[in-house]
Amino acid sequence: MPRYPDLNPFVSQPNRSSYSTLAALAYHRGGQVYPLHIGDTWLEPAIPCRMESLTIADHPGMHTYSPVQGRMELRRAIAERTRMTGDQPADVDEILVTAGATAGLFALAAAMLKPGDEVLVIAPYWPLIGNAIKCAGGQVIPIPFFETAKDTDSVIETLNRHITSKTVAIYWNTPHNPTGRLIPRDWLAAMAAWATQKQLWIVSDEVYEDYVFSGQHSYSRPFAPDRTISAYSFSKAYGMAGNRVGYLIGPAAVMNGVQRISRNSFYSVNTAGQIAAEIALGRAGQDWVNHARDLYRELGQYAASTLGVDEPEGSTFLFVDVKGALDERGLNGFLQDCAKKGLLVAPGSSFGPYDHHIRVCFTCAPPEVVRQGIQILSACIDQ
């Protein structure tokens, strides 16, 4: 049976998102656009981490391939970091450098899942983890989380309601995209103990570990290091999302398996980006993070108070219930009204069954642009 002119059914389904239409609305009207739908930063990276600072005199061969596991210098620096942050100390063979955390989680899903496997995903959830699971033939089982979880008992009760004989893994994310919440340490401990008892893999996405505004980030790997794979990133932490450098840490055998996918899915990670990442783990990068965190905290507080919601505990997002502002056109009508004013926000429906929510990033554009965008959003909600 010829496949031509079709592709496989997974990619042949029509795009659910009509987001490009909204973006066109915002951009084609002229005037300032407020791109609060994107998770990124307006800050340029620390000076020693910029491409213009990386010379072939200092780094001969810096435009040639790196090892598929990542540069040894970078993996050593990451291993060192795990010994300083309260994370589970890792050796270099437990670290796999990936083309952003996105590429790492995709390769991990492909290495771990067989068609029909179910993965519990705390919801609302980052859209790309859903797609990574689906690309591997797996089934996403969203667990309504922050709206139901009150304490460890209610958390475990929720998990128990969703596990089946097909469940092979649980995915969580803290500091949390899109809600800006942290998962408390005692919840994580209980969830890890539960996953251990149920013989599940744990996938913990901690790419916002450096952006905590109140409370403290708890690393997941120490609770169950033999079954936990955590994802980390230089993108958000150091203003280097365009470099596409992140990493996974987990058992060496798992990293070896993931690498057998990743050497095909992206081969190796951009070499200059890895050198920038090594430098970021030094003094200049840490100073940059501390400075950025102060700016981000202030913007997060401004956004929360303007919108009348709780301040973010971490990450760079707020997830806002706009139900009261929806008319018969539903969320899409609301998004259109925003776009006509130049404001782009992400629909809650991208993050699970959240048709009354939107996500805003408060670090995606210079502070004055973010503040104006938040004011426009506030006006749209109060209309």
Added chain:
Amino acid sequence: MPRYPDLNPFVSQPNRSSYSTLAALAYHRGGQVYPLHIGDTWLEPAIPCRMESLTIADHPGMHTYSPVQGRMELRRAIAERTRMTGDQPADVDEILVTAGATAGLFALAAAMLKPGDEVLVIAPYWPLIGNAIKCAGGQVIPIPFFETAKDTDSVIETLNRHITSKTVAIYWNTPHNPTGRLIPRDWLAAMAAWATQKQLWIVSDEVYEDYVFSGQHSYSRPFAPDRTISAYSFSKAYGMAGNRVGYLIGPAAVMNGVQRISRNSFYSVNTAGQIAAEIALGRAGQDWVNHARDLYRELGQYAASTLGVDEPEGSTFLFVDVKGALDERGLNGFLQDCAKKGLLVAPGSSFGPYDHHIRVCFTCAPPEVVRQGIQILSACIDQ
């Protein structure tokens, strides 16, 4: 059924390759290593294409995300290039920038194939295309090609012997890795006509298009543009393999489908690398290619005459039959003997059923290192 502590069967199979053992042999003995197993270059990129030349003053925001399809400036420059090279002219929506051609072909296989689908692959073949097909659940059907194909009739006869009801696509590669051969224009025309008649997709890997030493490269897309997806790369062409920037060109609907995988498998391509690629398509890049081609041609001729084989027509490789030099230990013994002298070459078995062959890259190291490596290889063969 818990999966833990296992991964899926595909990645849980033991590694067939013991290559790291050979590399350890070569590197741990001390002294010069001749890494002729790697496909790369010793040349630094053209000055304006180096990371140190890309400033945030010229390119503000150059460390933030690019669009998932690739930067519009780069796609426009690529579209322009297709109008100058004799390739099928492409529009920007027919171009998808990928994290190297590797990542593009992986995402294409995932977008195109269903489990059980068969893909005809002309052999010997680049190992990663085999893995990309297998990762997507497909079956690689190697077609012994250069050893049997004498003219269009014998080519088509070979193809007819391998097609089944499960065949959905054919993959070829010209200039050819690993043999250094070009597929002649009339063969390509016949193969494309045959694939059209059989309703197959065509995947044409042309990443060595710029490295032709005798004869002329023929682009595949003009023969059957509605069903052909071609892969291209800045890695080999411009000495930027570490940047991880390549691209696919094919029908817009296919690129849209592939992008639905690639936005998960690597999200977007390193932004600075894309800017370097744009610059490479200008004058400085073309001068660099012309200079590199002259150096490569001379090295290829030296390698071929020293080893007593035909000169390469293109690419940066020779595929050498070493049957006469094998003892009862087979190819692995030969590779070990080479490694003990510091010489690393790629085993033919990585490229299909070629247990008596090795591949050497004649551009992976400075000319004097390549020449010494080739002399060592020649001595190993004549022993």
